[in-house]
Amino acid sequence: MLRRLFLHHARRRHHSSFSASAASVPLSTPAFAVFGANTGVGKTLVSAGLAAALLSSPSPPVSSVAYLKPLQTGYPADSDARFVFSRTPALLRASSSPRATRLVASCRTLFPSPAVGAEAEPLHESQEKVLTYGGDGSEETKVLACRTVYAWREPVSPHLAAEREGMAAGDDEVRGCVEQWLLEECVAEGGEVWKLLETAGGVASPGASGTLQCDLYRSFRLPAVLVGDGRLGGISSTLSAYETLMLRGYDVSAVILEDRSLSNDKFLLSYLRNRVHVLTLPQIPEDPSDDLTDWFFESSSVFNFLKDALQSFHSRRIERLNSMQRKSKDLLWWPFTQHNLVPQDSITVIDSRCGENFSTYKIKDNKMMLVPQFDACASWWTQGPDSNLQIELARDMGYAAARYGHVMFPENVHEPALHSAEVLLGGVGKGWASRVYYSDNGSTAIEIALKMAFRKFSLDHGILSGGEKNIKNERHIQLKVLALNGSYHGDTLGAMEAQAPSAYTSFLQQPWYSGRGLFFDPPTVYIKNEVYNISLPQSMQHDPQVSRDTCFSSQAEVFCKTRDKSSAADLYLSYIKQQLSEFSLSSNSEHLAALIIEPVIQGAGGMLMIDPLFQRVLVSECKSRKIPVIFDEVFTGFWRLGVESASELLGCLPDIACYAKLMTGGIIPLAATLATEEVFESFKSDSKLTALLHGHSYTAHAMGCTAALKAIKWYRDPSTNLNLVTDHMKLKEVMKYVD
């Protein structure tokens, strides 16, 4: 496992368009993102009202509010930061503060577009005003810091303004500024520091690069305040915006909307009950000359309620995060884990995932933080997708669940099951497979493969006969597998039987394990001083002349088919023949009824690369003896080795192969066992009892097949960022670490 972590770290990093890079989020300073159900629903009014409510909050006292508008258009005529900067103090003055308060308010625009022009100059300069208000006595200081990052002149969507005014703002730049702003310490003391980020337009409005608002800020996953729409049709746009935020993994802390006497609030209140607060603001005066003083005064109680709601939302969130290590230590039972060896504070609390990075909860020098952590072993090699595909898959999962729920499979068909079968047969199964048998995970896919192989072998070798598949003297027959030492094929008791004895197959872990196989020591490949070397097992080291064939200057040479004529090939073949004949001599009722190998690389066994020539010779010898060949591609499948199927590298084909892990884009369990038509035919008869009896409640569930369909096509699409898949494990990198 450690080696795998290391390996995974070793690979190049790539990020696609909005694939969010690592982002740190401090949690000691509460931060919320203000999203809109549409444009012009009052995000800025809510920000100002909320800022005032926070700064006048008695308990817990708030000493500072930092407001950020990353993307502003229509500037300088419109400036949401300026509005908050100019209006909030007035609201505070109105609020009855018990103590004399000194407010230091500032407003600043970092990057105005060239088109903004000179007359707006002073606005980009830091503006600051100081005012004192409230009762007398000892004076306290509060801070209101309003910032605009990018500002364009035209009052259009940022992606248009950026294009027309020639000032781009890349996603990574924007996120960089946001992260910096989140991490900024605030001078003010004696109270909480709050941060409000106001998005542009609606939840799915494009940013400067065209990335949607909800995707642009996803890596921070700030809790959302959704400003709803009180107008006719506003129920629909508010609920749709809410669902768009959910489809990005956001938590919505509150929905707040203007009352346009259409009772949108009442409906939303009942529809969203038990999920999120719904607050109502009085109608906003439409007269542009109205300075909204009265409106803000009327609204102050609502903003106070919103403030309370956000404060309790934040503290509940912190509470949950703080309790997770203890609770998981008490309630969970992890696989492969000796709980005695896991100290509570070493448990990783994962708040979310964005592409290849986890967002984990950590306490760093007494500060609560969400810290990015690279998913170093690709969550057991299930992960490949970047955050683009993650969002695509999330939407597809919602669609598949809504369209199908679950559909029992036998004698039924639905589009995801059929189309993913077509994609599998046209890809990893191309040129040999004609049937897809779905199951849940790698282990069950292997057990199904064994049942397939044993049936085919039994028919080919006269153990079973005729359509009725009559068997001669049942239980005397013992079917075994031919496999390699160091291989791994899953954890179910049946799959374990196909694995050579190891520390993990003892009575302690596998009370029923007997090891039903003949297990070979394979020759392996490693790199030393840029030379590829074959390391032969003891059992083969007697032949001196082979040494010529054990060093190669390139990877291509190692895989080259010309080696089939080499003396190494002869050595391998004679070794295999000898082992097989010894076996058949020693056993009367035992048969080697299947060959099962992980092509090219043994994964869990330690990332060992097997000499492809040896596997090729082994496969062809078994085929000549009518021993069905199983490729376990659960780990190697779908570009994990840089090709869709490892058999492309190996240069030979199986009769049966197993797939899982990356197949669904790393998001949901699904496995498939592919087989040739000959294997399929061996189960045909007129008796139901001859069918392959292995299924699970959720065989070929719609969500899994839908994910496979999307993921496999995505992997194949040259325009997508495949490095994220292949770089998880480059052959060269593997071999670096096996010498």
Added chain:
Amino acid sequence: MLRRLFLHHARRRHHSSFSASAASVPLSTPAFAVFGANTGVGKTLVSAGLAAALLSSPSPPVSSVAYLKPLQTGYPADSDARFVFSRTPALLRASSSPRATRLVASCRTLFPSPAVGAEAEPLHESQEKVLTYGGDGSEETKVLACRTVYAWREPVSPHLAAEREGMAAGDDEVRGCVEQWLLEECVAEGGEVWKLLETAGGVASPGASGTLQCDLYRSFRLPAVLVGDGRLGGISSTLSAYETLMLRGYDVSAVILEDRSLSNDKFLLSYLRNRVHVLTLPQIPEDPSDDLTDWFFESSSVFNFLKDALQSFHSRRIERLNSMQRKSKDLLWWPFTQHNLVPQDSITVIDSRCGENFSTYKIKDNKMMLVPQFDACASWWTQGPDSNLQIELARDMGYAAARYGHVMFPENVHEPALHSAEVLLGGVGKGWASRVYYSDNGSTAIEIALKMAFRKFSLDHGILSGGEKNIKNERHIQLKVLALNGSYHGDTLGAMEAQAPSAYTSFLQQPWYSGRGLFFDPPTVYIKNEVYNISLPQSMQHDPQVSRDTCFSSQAEVFCKTRDKSSAADLYLSYIKQQLSEFSLSSNSEHLAALIIEPVIQGAGGMLMIDPLFQRVLVSECKSRKIPVIFDEVFTGFWRLGVESASELLGCLPDIACYAKLMTGGIIPLAATLATEEVFESFKSDSKLTALLHGHSYTAHAMGCTAALKAIKWYRDPSTNLNLVTDHMKLKEVMKYVD
């Protein structure tokens, strides 16, 4: 299986608020639903333009367009049906038809609210006009039938209007009218018949009952034409509306929006590329006096393109549906299925699921139809939820996938895994379990349970000793299970070993099967003439006096604890003791290291009810002998028998129990094995090798745990429609069919 189908059919039917009842949809007459990204985006203009384009379509010729507005407010001032009725003919006259055409257009309102008043009377009467246009020669007749179903006076959301004007329109009534309209034959001949349903407001606007538009019509799943929003913010509202439709399982055939020179269309075109057509309409004149003739003229090419897009969308859909039986016959390999016995035309093509009903594609008297089909065996007992929960789950699946993707489990924790563990331990595990071990399906949950039990037994009985778990003479020890004939615990080779020999365990299906257990014949319960009878196995029938204790007048009596003192209890106990001692005499190195039973009901074994007294006596005897007790609740768990856990009925508790199926609300694979702290402790030591080594790539995946969390809480909530779960299998009904 047949019995299960029957059983499932036998139960009462319930439907919750918008739980859609069965709906038939003819596919020979193409039908589309016009949805809006918001209100006032031009749904009706699009309907009229599309109707005209269809009626003037040269090939394939369209003889008739039926337009339906189920819910109209602001009536009679506003009437979308009237608009389509009055404008479409004008557009047709403008279009150059090669042949003389006679158009019979009608407009009708079925249910105006009382508030609509008398002066609107004529409008409710069927209006009809006939016009002739186009070239001369033989005349063809076309039909345009416009209907409004419910009409309210106030120009507000239907749910408000319905309330204020006192005319309700229940979901089932509305859907009834829509289904009738879809099934209506149209008189016109010599061309296709098209149907257009125009929804009210935005995609998520409430209908008269408060049910959202997208939910109200879901059971028909008509392909959607989404009218987007060209205004500022329109990109966001259009994409959010699109996602809301996806979260209901709709296919969006085209997005069409007005050009407000903000290039919303260009952005949507690139964002939705390869997914859905995006069409642009010229800006709509704002002058109310403009009769839009010029606008429609300008737009005619767009509407023709839209018409072509919908026609090809429809024919591609039909093509796919028609090819699915053949393709699945060629590519798929179904579990438990003898493919020779499955004629191609008997394969069920499932287009979608809504709650408990599939929508299946059938050809009935030469008509292509989507026909509702009740999911009679609840898709192998995974289903319970109605369509309400299905939508809730779909949204949650999107959220979980977007927030987490997948997170590798060991030594990690995320909220769904932790919180679903809490819910499990507070429910089915209440009073005994303290640990949750997640896996993928019932079979793996069973294998994990066996490994748990064997470890505990080995320690308690000195087979393993000390923290180091040293083992004395390894392989001489043979651990077996105590189980009941007729039981079933899953299909993996390991789980099968815990099952008594049967037709399904022969060499043909399970080449490695040996049957590692001692299997008892259990006494069963059946009803005859309203009397509950116990039927004793041969081996117990010698004792005459027991007959007194084998008839009961009520179910309660059968489960009553007082029976623990009955002579039947004595009989059972002596039988069990005798069997156990015979076993231990006959075997030296063999141990019965676990009891495994399906509490109360044996599911796959044939829906047999076991005498609860017998299981109770068996459990207590095993506990007294320190043989760990496993309950297999994969089938019985989560209210399948009317209680959260079957152990509530049985009146005794296990040491280990397995859950799956209903746990996730029937939507996604996940299983859990619960255990007592004592069982958990038996795996503790300082060596990693003593850990429980059984995991899968997707252990405790976020989507599965999120679904379990939502589903289990939903089952428990008294306000939700639990009948859908419990009625799948009422004990009484079970017993009806076992005599």
